[in-house]
Amino acid sequence: MPVPGVFTHCPYCALQCGMSLRDAEGQLLVGTRDFPTNRGGLCQKGWTSAELLASPDRLTMPLVRAYRAAPLKPASWDEALARVAAEIRRSQSVYGPDSVAVFGGGGLTNEKAYALGKFARVALGTSNIDYNGRFCMSSAAAAGARAFGVDRGLPFPLPDLAVADTILLVGSNVAETMPPFTRWLSDQQDNGGALVVVDPRQTPTARRATLHLQVTPGTDLALANGLLHIAIAEGHVDEPYIAARTSGFGDVRRVAAAYWPERVERITGVTVAEQRAAVRLLAGAERAMVLTSRGAEQHSKGTDTVSALINLALALGLPGTEGSGYGCLTGQGNGQGGREHGQKADQLPGYRRIDDPAAREHVAAVWGVDPARIPGPGRSAFELLDALGTAGGPRALLVMGSNVAVSAPSSGRIGRRLGSLDFLAVCDLFLSETAASADVVLPVAQWAEESGTMTNLEGRVLLRQRAAVPPPGVRTDLEVIAALALLLDAPGQWNAEPEAVFDELRRASAGGPADYAGISYERIAAEDGVFWPCPAADHPGTPRMFLNAFATPDGRARFVPVEHRPVAEDLDAEYPVYLTTGRLMEHYQSGTQTRRVRALREAQPEPVVEVHPDLAEACRLNEGDRVRVVSRRGAAEVLVRITETVRPDTVFMPFHWGGSSSANLVTNPALDPVSKMPEFKVCAVRLEAVA
């Protein structure tokens, strides 16, 4: 039963567009809402998002499998929860606490991310918890933290973009992935600003750029070092800023000396003239921004690539200068908040490090447990998934808010790992590919059916208000966590009420880098969101970070010298083409939600691979042909779409589909040594026509 007209935010990406939901004869209708980030705009995904609330595919009863080979059958909640608790106890009594793992998601609200992290550490006592944000923002987070002492996607509010003279956008196709965001770019360009886009594809975003640098996949780091080289050689660096606000430039300057434009051209394919033009646009600007997204980050050197771009921004004096800066465009709905409150293997709430004794003490006090009870850092996402069912690895897994069977790299291998578990429990709205292979499936509420906070790509904490009650038979994730904690005799408080959980989160985050202590549901509603850090109720929040100092011990931003190296898997005679992956406008993540919305499904019904005409000719492929995209790890069968927007040496596949057409059957799980990000954005493949 819907409740009338409420303000909320879209269920999909990190822009978290403000929207309203209004009841029209028992159906919720999406309406616009004047919110400072999207200013009334919504994309097709947002407009159609309420359709999922009434989807006939909704799960409304728990499903349980009696034994691994048995079919999933409806069961009562008591039965299903008892089974989960029993399997957890059994596994832990034989194999120890770490034998049970938890996998979360960047779409979960702050409250859920917090509760899930607490559940893993306190109720399960396992170190094995991580989440799909590893596959998303972890490289930028790691690089941001090592440069600035803390990572907040955008350390400035979106309206700053509109008045930037130059924006360098690396590996981001916002025109498709975040359409309302593009309004800020339109404003910026209308104001005479220049937009430089770095992307191997001529995406809709690249097509609107002042300058598009169509870089070879996996070479953004060399390009960034090359741009820095030119800035230094031509005398554009901001020496007073570097002296007053940074440390470590000497080593970076030395490294950059080896990236002269002609060398970088040979590595990246970006011409010398294009490199010089990009630097001139950046250096000639009074306000300039460097922004990165997955295209720069999802590499086995993603962290270093972002560091190289941050080095460039620092050399030009941008971060911590009003109107300028470096930022990462977070992807998932709560990609920002989801990485701050403890569902990451190495973190505790408030963006604290789990290996920091003071942090453990503070959080343990809030949780009402002995600090020694909190486990140490655990495995990162891919390592965790890859260890499932192996000797010494987890034997039981609880998944919340993620469809790992589709979204993990080399997903065929991960499918086999999931299959080797003793026990798998999944909370989902739908029978996703992952849920379909679970022993227990718990049907949970979706965004409009429960309240909660999200932290958008600007670090602005937002409130999603409940607009409808969940269908009968469906529970919220928080209720599931609280019920399981109770069944497992976990110490401490386990509340399922979102606002109460948020209050606890505030206390747990107090004093940490991502301090939410002063943020309340009332303030969020009254102030159109509150920017963290906000340590006290009378603190205004922090729309712009670092204006006076960076969050490092000495207050200076740190340059980090980084070197280019080849992609983990380069081209050879057998696999002569690069594959890069990404998103389409109409779909979101593994497609569990968007593939179930009619308009979106009809617009993009089938998985495709985009192929340049020259390559199509060489492989004797025509538009619409069936083709197998084959790598050393697996093959995906999809339709050919011929387009000049890809490079002749590179094909592109969206990753929104499961089954035999899943792009991630092909991708390479080579991990970044720092962030543990897999190399989603480039691997070597060949194309085989299917007769």
Added chain:
Amino acid sequence: MTSCRLVVVGNGMAGCRFVQEVLARDADRRLGITVVGDEPGGAYNRLQLSNVLAGVARVDSIELAGEQWYAAHGVTLCTGTAVVRIDRQAGRVELDDGAALPYDVLVLATGSSPVLPPVAGLLRDDGRLPPGVVAFRTLADCTAIAQLAVTAEHAVVLGAGVLGLETARGLAGHGLPVTLVQRGSRLMERQLDADASRVLTRTVRSLGVQVRPGAGVRAVRVDGRVRGVVLDDGGTLDADLLVLCCGVRPRVELARAAGLAVAVGVVVDDQLRSSNDPRIFAIGECAEHRGRTHGLVAPSWEQARVAAQVITGSGEPVSYRGLVTVTRLKAAGIELASLGDATADDEDGSGDVEVIRFSDSSRGVYQKLVVRDGRLAGAILLGDTRAVGTITQLFDRGAALPEDRSCLLMVRRNNPAAVVQSPAMLPGRATICQCNGITKAGVCAAWQDGARDVDQISARTRAMTGCGTCRGAIEGIVAWLTGADAGSSVSA
């Protein structure tokens, strides 16, 4: 714990890179490294010297590894010191200050020295070049040329290879009258065919460089300092600065004296080991691999990588297989790339090559692809290098070319030069006149106030009253405003 003493002779681009590659592979510092370099100071990026001379790169931007860097990484560096002898029996090198260094492994990275052409009067009795004459190779040479250029009235650059062109263009950019003299008929004869050379000659002339191809120099006129040159045909050119860019010769004296096999360079195998002493390696321009020496950084660095891998014994076994050559001219206003076997012709009757040409000489464009077996064997891109990224990668990878070769040259992409030069694309806050801090918005405001030409704008804003170099930019804005005024309004 040091168990192996590694001595590197030469701290240029190959030597420095080699040390960095070794350090990256020798985490537990088993090697005790000593580098001996006869130039003063740490290592610098030699190829940037042409940009430094041209004023395109600042001299403080070219350091690859300063002296502190060596100290911080536990590497002993002897600067301003030459190795004068290798004693292979004793396993040590002798330095010009009388000291000696024992080695277990010795790496020669001595590079090349400039060739001095056999011209009367070029060398003084003491064997040195007369004042005003510089053979360009080192930072010291670069500094000397730059200093001479300040007071010089006319410069002559001898040799129209890559270095000669870059040097002549760089000097002309400072407003110095420059004549480029070349004995052969073509510019960059190793990289260009006759047609390309003709187009390039026009381009170079339009940039203020006099070009005299087919003119050998018979004598240098010296009177206390250089005064000019006498050409083969008896003609003379005045010059108070003469820069020699007549090619290089590998520095092999040490190796030869020590009895190592030397042809043009020190002969090495696929592991960069000298052919008759397994303890001695050679890399960079002084090395000769499978009968070939080279004069470029890319192969020098690849050799440095392979030698480091071999000497540290880390990772997979590796071999140096030679690299295809890519030459990019670094001269403002000249877009030029030459790849591989670019001079090949399809009219020689052999029929095994296919040549694709496009030329638009009025715009200074000449493009050529040389194709063998469906793959790129060479290319020239002159005047329009927008395709250079794609072409170089196809060449480097030996990739099969598309059936329709012409599409490789037809790039529809943005012209980056136009992007930055177009005033429409400049942000309003972009500074146009550095000296007086006048922005594009300021120029536009003056226009709105009625200033309709460059001088009126200057009078109103004081732009151009400093160094005056912003004149071109302001002319561009005025042209744009004039054009736009006819149509819609302009926002700054």
